[in-house]
Amino acid sequence: MSAPTNIACVKYWGKRSIALNTPINSSVSVTLDQADLKAVTTVTVSKTFKKDRLWLNGVEEDVTKSKRFIACVTGVKNLATEKLDSSGEVLVDKSEWKDYGVHVSSMNTFPTAAGLASSAAGYAALVACLAEVFGAIETYPGELSTIARQGSGSACRSLYGGFVAWRMGSDNDTGADSLAEQVFDENHWPKLKAIILVVSDEKKDTSSTEGMSTSVSTSKLLGYRAKEVVEGRMRGIEKAYGEKDFESFGMITMQDSNQFHATCLDTYPPIFYMNDISKSIIKLIHTYNKWKGKIAAAYTFDAGPNAVIYHLEEEGEELLALMLMYFPDDKFLGSLVGSEYVNNEE
Numbered sequence: 452m453s454a455p456t457n458i459a460c461v462k463y464w465g466k467r468s469i470a471l472n473t474p475i476n477s478s479v480s481v482t483l484d485q486a487d488l489k490a491v492t493t494v495t496v497s498k499t500f501k502k503d504r505l506w507l508n509g510v511e512e513d514v515t516k517s518k519r520f521i522a523c524v525t526g527v528k529n530l531a532t533e534k535l536d537s538s539g540e541v542l543v544d545k546s547e548w549k550d551y552g553v554h555v556s557s558m559n560t561f562p563t564a565a566g567l568a569s570s571a572a573g574y575a576a577l578v579a580c581l582a583e584v585f586g587a588i589e590t591y592p593g594e595l596s597t598i599a600r601q602g603s604g605s606a607c608r609s610l611y612g613g614f615v616a617w618r619m620g621s622d623n624d625t626g627a628d629s630l631a632e633q634v635f636d637e638n639h640w641p642k643l644k645a646i647i648l649v650v651s652d653e654k655k656d657t658s659s660t661e662g663m664s665t666s667v668s669t670s671k672l673l674g675y676r677a678k679e680v681v682e683g684r685m686r687g688i689e690k691a692y693g694e695k696d697f698e699s700f701g702m703i704t705m706q707d708s709n710q711f712h713a714t715c716l717d718t719y720p721p722i723f724y725m726n727d728i729s730k731s732i733i734k735l736i737h738t739y740n741k742w743k744g745k746i747a748a749a750y751t752f753d754a755g756p757n758a759v760i761y762h763l764e765e766e767g768e769e770l771l772a773l774m775l776m777y778f779p780d781d782k783f784l785g786s787l788v789g790s791e792y793v794n795n796e797e
């Protein structure tokens with residue numbers, strides 16, 4: 452099965468509980484199309500497997516102590532149902548699944564850990580795949596996303612297509628209400644597109660998890676953002692997306708990206724995810740918007756220097772030409788937003 456990546460418009464940055472992987476603020480993202488950026492995952496289960504194993508892009512990773520991986524496997528096994536054969540005979544009783552080991556092979560079609568949310572696609576595909584194998588059934592909507600969240604926060608949003616909110620929740624004992632919700636499906640705004648500009652495919656030097664932890668303990672701006680800013684932006688951007696109002700959508704997206712990077716700079720010691728090329732892209736987009744006389748393109752940057760530029764279909768060619776003229780050495784991935792998400796044909 453495969454799952455796509457998602458790019459947040461209102462960012463998640465900061466954990467309320469490290470153990471539960473719950474956030475200090477809600478966030479919202481657009482799930483990209485499967486065409487370019489996805490994780491393709493295969494899961495095999497057997498009683499004869501002595502331990503759980505994972506191969507990432509063909510290289511085995513030791514998951515025996517990985518709390519994230521174990522949380523996903525155990526979480527899905529807890530929702531498992533019995534497996535029947537074609538005549539209705541019970542092949543595996545649900546209580547037996549716990550004795551099954553899992554072998555997972557996962558490939559990313561894009562740079563791992565370069566700030567293109569590879570962990571989001573990876574853990575979403577893992578949970579979707581495990582759920583299929585174990586016949587897992589949610590006891591309430593979004594329950595599987597609470598499991599993916601424990602793999603990687605942003606992964607909870609990749610289980611759905613379209614415009615997806617991760618509601619921070621308030622349950623600090625179980626994290627059961629910190630879950631993803633599809634606000635608008637993948638067919639709502641077909642004209643919305645994204646261009647991905649891979650400025651660097653090197654692994655980032657400060658992981659999101661580590662960066663968030665330092666930001667939470669040192670940045671006052673981050674606390675202010677979580678308490679005073681994010682909820683208003685969530686309401687504003689949901690309204691904009693619902694009304695297909697690109698200017699408001701784009702403005703909030705750019706402001707939120709800028710504030711996230713400002714909190715990184717306010718972290719002590721500071722974290723720099725954007726580089727000089729990223730900053731030139733920001734300048735170029737503002738110049739482009741001025742020339743158009745409206746917000747016609749909106750950038751956003753996650754924990755890395757790579758840019759995602761949201762725009763409407765009609766500006767696609769012009770923007771691509773502009774990017775190629777100014778950044779001829781960088782690799783573009785034109786990517787549709789929408790149509791497919793978790794795909795069980797691969």
Ligand code: DP6
Binds near residue numbers: 472753
């Ligand atoms: C900047 O989801 O990778 O992309 O929960 O520690 O795995 P962990 O973090 P992760 O952080 C993503 C941060 C972000 C913003 C976002 O996607 O909302």
